[in-house]
Amino acid sequence: MTTRVDRAALVRRAVVELVAEYGIHGATMSQVAEVAGVATGTTYVHYQSKEDLIIAAFVEVKTSLGHAAVDGVDLAGEPRQVFETVWRNVYVHLRSDPALARFLVQVEVSPLRQSAHDALAEEPLTAMAQGLAGQLVDLPLDIVYDLSIAPAVRLAASGARLGPNDTELLIEACWRAVQP
């Protein structure tokens, strides 16, 4: 049997919530420990530093998002349909837990961005994106991502709720953007 409580996971979850609400600056390590229900020192048993912890949490959030994104996707299907499914997967995943989205956008514009991306292993969404690259507009991959899937992340982070009709409009807009 595994450990009864995975304290490292509790700590990662706590830092996600606190960074989402107060920013990287505003989230203190004692708050993180308190929310996680552990002592301040425990954090440092699992992570060397606050930076380390945030990067580990980023990797976890981004990886699980990548897996959620490709859930139930038929790679042999119509590109437009594949895109819509992935987009909705991302949006639903993050809207059900907006702290994830807010955490992601904060880390991605912070000075930790580079190290966070370096720590990232390849996940299903990236792999799929590289596979589809040839069929989309011929721009660098991160720009294509910024035009197509990232809007779903930012929308979830903003907390705004879109009706079904507007959501459909937005997905179409993102799809148009990345057409060749």
Add this chain to the structure above:
Amino acid sequence: MTTRVDRAALVRRAVVELVAEYGIHGATMSQVAEVAGVATGTTYVHYQSKEDLIIAAFVEVKTSLGHAAVDGVDLAGEPRQVFETVWRNVYVHLRSDPALARFLVQVEVSPLRQSAHDALAEEPLTAMAQGLAGQLVDLPLDIVYDLSIAPAVRLAASGARLGPNDTELLIEACWRAVQP
């Protein structure tokens, strides 16, 4: 005659540079004062707090960007041409001083976002956007902005340089996205 040196402006410029490089957290008030060439106390003569200063700098940067955006735009011209001019204006303005772009994206995802936007008066770009809204895809204005002009801001912030061909491709992609 006015003051020989506008120290408040020096301080705003310094906080923009330091937030761009080190983040809101990493930019300290003593660093700001040092870069601005004033004493630490001088900062507090012009701004009540660090937060106040960042918001004032945000308002200045955003306002000057708004004016640069509409420079030389013929409102009676073809919408597609108006859009391209505005997009290029924004991109050129920020690429010539990438610290502005990095500062903007950092503040806009931080917890200061709300107060920063509240402090913002209407500037030419917002006014124009509201005027053109009827001709674009029927989505909330901030989403339309996120799909059309914000990519130019994020591109400038990333520091990546796009060739003329890729720039044209990207402008077209942004334009496609916001079509009705």
Add this chain to the structure above:
DNA sequence: CGTTCATAATTGAACGATCATTCATTCAAG
């Protein structure tokens, strides 16, 4: 023009608060 003087601007050392991090000690499991 030089001098005076009230006012405002500027200074930077100092302050209290708070941060990330440490480590001697305790606890729990096998």
Add this chain to the structure above:
DNA sequence: CTTGAATGAATGATCGTTCAATTATGAACG
């Protein structure tokens, strides 16, 4: 008993902010 996880008070560093002291400014005056 042994070993590694967990604890939380303590530490040193650094933060934003303050304020008594200093310097610069320019209007008033002879």
